[in-house]
Amino acid sequence: MAATVEKLSLSLPLEEVAYLRDRADRERVPLSTLVLAALRESRTRKEQLARQQAAFAQYVTWATDGEGLPADVLAAAERELAEG
Helix, strand or coil, X not given: CCCCCCCCCCCCXXXXXXXXXXXXXXXXXXXXXXXXXXXXXXXXXXXXXXXXXXXXXXXXXXXXXXXXXXXXXXXXXXXXXXXX
């Protein structure tokens, strides 16, 4: 069963294209495989960050008996989560 795909035209900086072509040659895969892998990794990271933020919000609610944290403390904690 073939996957449904759409052909796109992308404009990328030359150094990125050179990197992609070199990597594709070394790994013996199509360029689209590398681009798809990068997109999926980006999506996975975004979803993971959203789960972490939701879990942290639940923890804060539990730890503060529903009072929450001051906005500056919460923002600092969220920055730390995003970095890690």
